[in-house]
Amino acid sequence: MRVDVVSIFPDYLRALELSLPGRAREKGLLDLAVHDLRDWTHDRHRAVDDTPTGGGAGMVMKPQPWGEALDALAPDGATLLVPTPAGERFTQRVAEELSAREHLVVACGRYEGIDQRVLDESARRLEVRELSLGDYVLNGGEVAALAMIEAVCRLLPGFMGNAESLAEESHGADGLLEYPVYTRPAAWRGHEVPEVLLSGDHARIAAWRHAQAVRRTTLRRPDLLPATTTGETEVRPAVA
Numbered sequence: 001m002r003v004d005v006v007s008i009f010p011d012y013l014r015a016l017e018l019s020l021p022g023r024a025r026e027k028g029l030l031d032l033a034v035h036d037l038r039d040w041t042h043d044r045h046r047a048v049d050d051t052p053t054g055g056g057a058g059m060v061m062k063p064q065p066w067g068e069a070l071d072a073l074a075p076d077g078a079t080l081l082v083p084t085p086a087g088e089r090f091t092q093r094v095a096e097e098l099s100a101r102e103h104l105v106v107a108c109g110r111y112e113g114i115d116q117r118v119l120d121e122s123a124r125r126l127e128v129r130e131l132s133l134g135d136y137v138l139n140g141g142e143v144a145a146l147a148m149i150e151a152v153c154r155l156l157p158g159f160m161g162n163a164e165s166l167a168e169e170s171h172g173a174d175g176l177l178e179y180p181v182y183t184r185p186a187a188w189r190g191h192e193v194p195e196v197l198l199s200g201d202h203a204r205i206a207a208w209r210h211a212q213a214v215r216r217t218t219l220r221r222p223d224l225l226p227a228t229t230t231g232e233t234e235v236r237p238a239v240a
């Protein structure tokens, strides 16, 4: 997979060259580049924003620098990711879908956003996905881009050393939150590891872990539980 990220704060994205994406690049799984949007400006102030047409507060990102940047970086058929509070929800399912793409170009907006015509023009030759991390507003798309790129790239085959751990994560195939985890020592500051985990009975351990995942999901994210046939969310008994 190739990932190009465009931002007016490219240093914000340098973290992508560390930790997971850094190792994947060494393995040849991921080719990542960060670009400064101002490289596609032509005035001496390197302007990337202007006042909103129709009035209103703040500034809007000009179409011309984005148009030229995307012409240079995004081949026809590439996927353009645009983090925005107004986007479709970015979920593990979306991350899985995007991990199968050949080329992602991530446009990090700032100010009040990017001129809509950039998205409309891009849709003529790119897959455009406006994506939201959640119902809150950041100062720009960079933080969201870091999260989305990590969520997508860690799903690339061979990216994670232990692929088995992917299967047991929160929001996995079963749609449940992850069960609580423990390690040594068996007792720590008066807290004991649940006896079942020391039993060696793998069937019993698996059942306990599933029950804990259901309990945690019911308590914290009932919206993730499958609806019943009546369309209501099934209220399942909390597991002791």
Ligand SMILES: Nc1nc2cc(Br)ccc2s1
Binding pocket: 083, 084, 085, 108, 109, 110, 111, 112, 113, 132, 133, 134, 136, 137, 138, 139, 140, 141, 142, 144
């Ligand atoms: N939650 C999010 N907030 C923002 C703000 C801006 Br400005 C650009 C992208 C995003 S994604």
